[in-house]
Amino acid sequence: MNMKKLSPRVFVSEQITTTDIGIASAQGIKTIINNRPDNEAQGQPKTADLAAAAAKLGMAFIDLPVVAGKVTDEHIEQFENMYGELQAPVLMFCRTGTRSASLWALEEARTLDVDAVLAAAAEAGYNLSAMRSRLVSRSATAAPSARDPAQQDVSGDRHDVVIVGGGTAGLATASSMLKRKPDLDILVIEPRETHYYQPGWTLVGAGIFDRKQTSRTMASVMPKGVKWKHAAVAGFKPENNSVILEDGERIEYRVLVAAPGLKLDWDAVEGLGDTLGKSGVTSNYLFDMAPYTWDLVQELNEGRAVFTQPPMPIKCAGAPQKAMYLSCDHWLTKGKLKDITIDFRNAGGVLFGVADYVPALSKYVDKYGINLCLNENLVAVDGPARKAWFDRTDGEGNTSRIEVEFDMLHVCPLQTAPDFIRQSPLANDAGWVDVSAETLQHSKFGNIFGVGDVCSAPNAKTAAAVRKQAPVVAENAIKVLSGNAPHAVYDGYGSCPLTVERGKIVLAEFGYGGKHLPSFPQWLINSYEPSRLAWLLKEKMLPGIYWNLLLKGKEWLVDTELLPQVPVSREHKEAVDS
Structure with a gap:
């Protein structure tokens, strides 16, 4: 987190985490305003989790989500109505901080000189000069503007x-x-x-x-x-x-x-976002999560390890298998493989999409004793209970839901x-x-x-x-x-x-x-x-x-x-x- 000062009572930041809330509290922040809708990006912290973390520390948390590029009059009015009553200092955040800085500038332009507002934003690292005409239209000293505020894009x-x-x-x-x-x-x-x-x-x-x-x-x-x-x-x-x-x-x-x-759509699987990175649930598709995969592989001595693959397209179609084979090789080397059940649960109907490479891969499936489960798509996870649910499609197109217990779950997310x-x-x-x-x-x-x-x-x-x-x-x-x-x-x-x-x-x-x-x-x-x-x-x-x-x-x-x-x-x- 990089808190940047907009005014004596308002700071702005890029996306924050629950850990950052503790840091903000230690620095005296009393109110946090979230200007980012949920599910904008992979690995984005949930608003509910951030609000809960703030509540534990006695901080106010306000959810005022703004879609990127669409700071509307309604958003400004909502912010204006609460602005004077906010317990300061205040920390506003979105993906990069730009939406938050824009919202602050549009409010302050009612009473402050527009050049001063732009200068304060620039000093914090936000060039809002493209908004000048809209800020002027908000200024109490400016003539009424005929510009439609919904037309926010300026040259x-x-x-x-x-x-x-x-x-x-x-x-x-x-x-x-x-x-x-x-x-x-x-x-x-x-x-x-x-x-x-x-x-x-x-x-x-x-x-x-x-x-x-x-x-x-x-x-x-x-x-x-x-x-x-x-x-x-x-x-x-x-x-x-x-x-x-x-x-x-x-x-x-x-x-x-x-x-x-x-986009890695972690929320396409019910419960996955809440348990990723704990309770044995991991993924090599995230920078912060890949080390946890290695921790789990080293710690697992017995039980069931489940590796999943969603419907195509995904980036690096072999990545779910790569994680599985390297894990199996470690368990084999350490003499643990005989005590671990390994499932590869693939939403697709084949081991690999290019048939010429399947024979070589099949030999390793056999070598490691992997249960190859095709046409099974992960739909829900309960990390604390160590359970996952898959929709299984049979040869006639009928779908049934099955429950699978796990000790380690490596997930490849749906991708859009x-x-x-x-x-x-x-x-x-x-x-x-x-x-x-x-x-x-x-x-x-x-x-x-x-x-x-x-x-x-x-x-x-x-x-x-x-x-x-x-x-x-x-x-x-x-x-x-x-x-x-x-x-x-x-x-x-x-x-x-x-x-x-x-x-x-x-x-x-x-x-x-x-x-x-x-x-x-x-x-x-x-x-x-x-x-x-x-x-x-x-x-x-x-x-x-x-x-x-x-x-x-x-x-x-x-x-x-x-x-x-x-x-x-x-x-x-x-x-x-x-």
């Missing part, structure tokens, strides 16, 4: 390329673009201050990596020559070539690249596109950014591209896929900027290094339709069999390749295919040239 900067998301896909694409055209004006919009090497979390959960190896500051990995907007996106207006930020600012673009990743994508004009019916599977150009808006986990292309959602996608989007976006049609093609490449035991990996590499797309000759790495060399690649080489090559536009083992005949262009020339 901001315009850039050649705006990239939404500073994860693997966003930064790799930015670097690939600058490699081809160093003078491009590129803006990356990303609210987080930390960048994660998520493929490393499997090894954190097996005690091989320390989680510190998998994170760096966002500032340190942002490509040189790129502008970073430390803000969150609330929506899109593609007809106006603009992105709307949560504070209402409008950022205009000539080309937009959507790369915000996906982020809410601000699903609710936008960019999304298809399933909520993903609707793109051509080959060019990654939007199906409707020709100056928009999707890359990484968020796009609708039917490839495996992995970092390895981004290694091939980023150059394709870079090539095609630059073509569109010059008024031409895309000509680079993505073949659906994805890779899943399946860690079947400590020291061996089945290196699955494939494209659309499950086509085998190996990066190495079969005599070097036989991708259909466990390989020690593939393990060396995963443990020793890939982290360096990620940080030093992929994020920096050094396109290792990439040969981008160019179309012999360009498709019909869908871009609107006036959109990129105006």
Whole structure:
């Protein structure tokens, strides 16, 4: 938590935790105001838990949720009615603090000079200059404004390329673009201050990596020559070539690249959010949780370990199995495996989606004595009772609910596109950014591209896929900027290094339709069999390749295919040239 002072009685912060509430109380905070709706992001603390923590410490807790980019007159009125009665000092928070700072500014502008309000917000780290006209309209000394306060987006900067998301896909694409055209004006919009090497979390959960190896500051990995907007996106207006930020600012673009990743929907499983990280319930899909996986693996001497996989799509489809195989290998090595029952409960109907790799994986299922339970979807968890419930679908499509007791439960959550994508004009019916599977150009808006986990292309959602996608989007976006049609093609490449035991990996590499797309000759790495060399690649080489090559536009083992005949262009020339 980083409490920033807006006024002598009001402080603002990014998302807080129950631990932060204790710290805030120790610093004298009397009232906490939550401006963030529940379920906005993966791992977000529940409002009820935060309120309970505040109540235990005798602090007031007020829930005034504001949807990103939509600070309405109703919100202002509610805040105005309570503002004078608040027991100070007050701590307001949302995802980044921007909504809270905006709400405070709109209230204070009634009685304070607008420049003074903006200066106070800026000193706290929030540039609210895009709200000036709305603040002036709130000022008691200003003439009545004809501006509709519901129209909160005001003109901001315009850039050649705006990239939404500073994860693997966003930064790799930015670097690939600058490699081809160093003078491009590129803006990356990303609210987080930390960048994660998520493929490393499997090894954190097996005690091989320390989680510190998998994170760096966002500032340190942002490509040189790129502008970073430390803000969150609330929506899109593609007809106006603009992105709307949560504070209402409008950022205009000539080309937009959507790369915000996906959402881990922990609340899709009843009770999961309340018990994750305790009572034997864990997941390698979270930075803070992977070490707990390793703790549980070491502590379990007997009982039942259950590993789950939800319906597709998920990022890294092999990750649920990787956690299971590495856990089993540890138990086998320690002589515990004979006393532990292992279940792999998979909502899908097959062990792995690409049939060529199933024989090698099946041998390890047999070796470890794993109970393979297909067509079983996790729907509820009671951590303290150590029970989970699954919906089992039979061959005729009938569903029944079964109860399973566990001593350890490793969960892979259901995964969807982020809410601000699903609710936008960019999304298809399933909520993903609707793109051509080959060019990654939007199906409707020709100056928009999707890359990484968020796009609708039917490839495996992995970092390895981004290694091939980023150059394709870079090539095609630059073509569109010059008024031409895309000509680079993505073949659906994805890779899943399946860690079947400590020291061996089945290196699955494939494209659309499950086509085998190996990066190495079969005599070097036989991708259909466990390989020690593939393990060396995963443990020793890939982290360096990620940080030093992929994020920096050094396109290792990439040969981008160019179309012999360009498709019909869908871009609107006036959109990129105006």
